[in-house]
Amino acid sequence: MLILAIDTSAVASAALISDDAMEGVVDSFATEDTRSHAEVLAPGIEKLLAGADVTGADIDAIVTGVGPGPFTGLRSGIATARTLAFVWNKPLHGLMSLDAIALEVAESTVSASEFLVATDARRKEVYWARYTVTDGRLPELVDGPHVGFASELPDLPVFGAGAGLYADVLSADPDFAGTQPNAASLGQFALARLAAGQALLDSTPLYLRESDAQVPGPRKRAL
């Protein structure tokens, strides 16, 4: 099974995931910054496919991170994934983006059986979710995702760039203080879940916040 995974909930990233490749990852890329999705994503995927000598026809499924993440960036990946899936006529799955970091935590030497993953939600808030993990199993989402102030999170070890930003109020793991969701981990998670017969999400974005639009109040006086 060959999966093209895309996540733009923080940085822009894409990966080709196959059960034939070592650790499942054929190739992947991720940007450093969180503001150039529109420019880098399509050329990055183009290069990824060319480098692996793969065409759309070879891909079995497309997986996209559905956030939470800053809206404009998040939509770049989902718009890309939906369009590719439509043109290539392939199944499209969504995965909660914080799952990518949870998988990396579960596969690391960290021994926490219950932990939080947090990313930057801007406006002094974080996106976060709570996971449990038992040896040798995939991490399990038990609460979230939510958006809120770092100081209001449950008292558990926290992993991910959101923890690094608020290390003063969170018990942040330094090895994961800059970790962002990326398509390689997300794709591996998706492959593992599909192999285990577990369902994935659809591609509906998890905005978690309303659009900020205000219904106008009574007219302000101009005099």
Next chain:
Amino acid sequence: MTATFPQELKQPLVLGIESSCDETGVGIVRGTTLLTNTVSSSMDEHMRFGGVIPEIASRAHLDAFVPTLQESLHEAGVTLEDIDAIAVTSGPGLAGALMVGVCAAKALALATGKPLYAINHLVAHVGVGLLDGKPDAGAAAGLGAGQLPENLGALLVSGGHTEILRIRSITDDVELLGSTIDDAAGEAYDKVARILGLGYPGGPAIDKLARQGNPKSIRFPRGLTQPKYMGTAEDKGPHRYDWSFSGLKTAVARCVEQFEARGEEVPVADIAAAFQEAVVDVISSKAVLACKENGITDVLLGGGVAANSRLRELTRQRCTSAGITLHVPPLDLCTDNGAMVAALGSQLIMAGIGPSGLAFAPDSSMPVTSVSLPAQA
């Protein structure tokens, strides 16, 4: 690799994508023939806010894109394999809204291997004038298919923009003669409609009510018309062909309050008529002035406010007395749509201009001097 384009292609089949404001548009043209113009609007979702909310528009674009694409292919009876090139609005417009269309267009180009053109939205409004008349498709602005008049101008009036352009060549020589320095005309309509309690969108509501009012009963200011802004034909002032509508909106609010303060009934129809007259008067007079002083003999009217009956009437009247021919495309091609993007894309291809590649960024303030983006090295 992304395909390069055979320059000799005469009647390219182009799919155009538009997402710069609240309309998700996909249009398909073959050369200068319109095949389909499919639009999904999020206007209803903005209604209770009295104006376009960028985040709501962006969310709607994401969900509307694939269904709109599918519908347009179906309506045109073509497949993606048949398409020769894809064109997308890369600016100007709302940044978050543009981003959705641009990312989707890039994915479409990537997945199909077709060349992609990143196109200027304002110039695309002029591009519809090049579509030839096909009765059932409702095209034709009377400009003559594929051939623009030599001294062409375009007056674009919508909720997102108010501009007068000079088009020497639609593929590579467009000049901005004047524009609004604050609100767009359509935005002023929306804001005034809210002041008058007429709902959203404001344009049709005010246009309708204005017919029952006396436009001369109240005099509202015409922005940027004082001599210090206008100057003379020889020694032009800094805003000779520019507009400003924010002062007008304030004047309307003040007028309503004065009636209220005096305990009088607010003459809503008269205010609507007088406001509309002020907008239309200043738009048409400055546009005609810009045309006369720049040797423009043909003007194309574009943008959603082209639907306004008084704007069409007064602009036509003033153009006629100045010896200028006014061209008004069918209304569904005046409002934002994908067909105009496809129409301009088709012109670029027929002129042998190369595609933009996949690495460009949307530009919310893309200048009209940039008709399409060149491929990055």
